[in-house]
Amino acid sequence: MQNLTIVMYHYVRPLAGSRYPELKALELDNFRGQLAYIDKHHTVIDMEQLIAALGPEAVPLPDNPLLLTFDDGYMDHIDHVLPLLSSRGWQGSFFPPACSVIDRRVLDVNKLHFVLASVADPDILVRYVFDAMDEARELHGLEPNEAMFARIAHDSRYDDPGTTFVKRALQRELPEAFRKSLVDALFSRHVSSDEQDFAAELYMGESELTRLLDAGMFIGSHGCQHYWLNSLERQAQIEEIDDSLAFLERLGVSRKEWVMCYPYGGYDESLLGILRSRGCALGLTTEVKVANLDQCDPLTLPRLDTNDLPMSASTPRRQPHITV
Ligand SMILES: [Zn+2]
The missing domain is CATH 3.20.20.370 (Glycoside hydrolase/deacetylase)
Known part of the structure; x- marks a missing residue:
């Protein structure tokens, strides 16, 4: 073999x-x-x-x-x-x-990596996503926050449940335009407001x-x-x-x-x-x-x-x- x-x-x-x-x-x-x-x-x-x-x-x-x-x-x-x-x-x-x-352009997945690296407590990001979901629930027909958390925040090789939730919600679970807007907002708030410049470095x-x-x-x-x-x-x-x-x-x-x-x-x-x-x-x-x-x-x-x-x-x- x-x-x-x-x-x-x-x-x-x-x-x-x-x-x-x-x-x-x-x-x-x-x-x-x-x-x-x-x-x-x-x-x-x-x-x-x-x-x-x-x-x-x-x-x-x-x-x-x-x-x-x-x-x-x-x-x-x-x-x-x-x-x-x-x-x-x-x-x-x-x-x-x-x-x-x-x-x-900085890929969303990379924006998220640097957001996670810049915010020490993942619960801050979980709460941010929960608040945004509350506001957009009716518009996008979203499931309750705790239900989504229970469904996706497990079985990760490397991450704690909060980080797993944030990654999966913002990479796959939420509707594309909505999750992109959340990632962009988090990236410019916590990492960089100059995406081109950041991309050239990355x-x-x-x-x-x-x-x-x-x-x-x-x-x-x-x-x-x-x-x-x-x-x-x-x-x-x-x-x-x-x-x-x-x-x-x-x-x-x-x-x-x-x-x-x-x-x-x-x-x-x-x-x-x-x-x-x-x-x-x-x-x-x-x-x-x-x-x-x-x-x-x-x-x-x-x-x-x-x-x-x-x-x-x-x-x-x-x-x-x-x-x-
Ligand atoms: Zn890749």
Whole structure:
């Protein structure tokens, strides 16, 4: 059985002493430690090797292969990740949503991360959402506050119930225009009133992405607007994919062997059909597992989160999760 560990990263930065020390990010020193652990127990592979392994030629991979993936196109990736990977001669695969690069807008999900990092007590945000729901209940036909809280504020791997409620209410549950207006208000109140400026600090632009490519890194699609793609109608799915492919092409990424990374891990059969029709080689989900390459569907590969792996080379090797 050929196993493959794919690790998923988001923010990677020196948190201590930074402007947002409470941001749910991977501390840079822990990233260094994790790379040392990986160096000891795995062989880091390139995306091109994985495509060849899962293609018709089935080119074998080295023992204990591991692929490094970085979602959302943060400046963290060029400032902190690229130098560390380059010094080891390793490739990382990067998945920026096209709109944050092109339009210099801050994604709602990122606005929320920085709101949560800026407000120490999540109950303040829960109360803010409750008050807004009270005002808009009739207009949008909203359920009672406590009922929604009980329904959505549980089963999170990392967050307390209040934070889970705020995230889910403002990312998915409330009607789109309403929740966007709440996120915008919270962001300008607690984080920044200059979204363009903030976006320029947060996300890589085209020149940074070109530098990644020049350094031998891989760049794939993470959609355009960072939607839950399984929540869209087919035509909107097609537009998201085609817009992101046009963006990749402009960067100079080959369309022959392109890779999809589903925002929030969201996909459905309709989307997989669209990807197949456009020659997508691989798809990365957020299902938390080590992949078994003998049995997996190349378009729905599972990944581990960085928190599933040790952060130090001195930690004994452990098998984090069962394989699919
Ligand atoms: Zn993402």
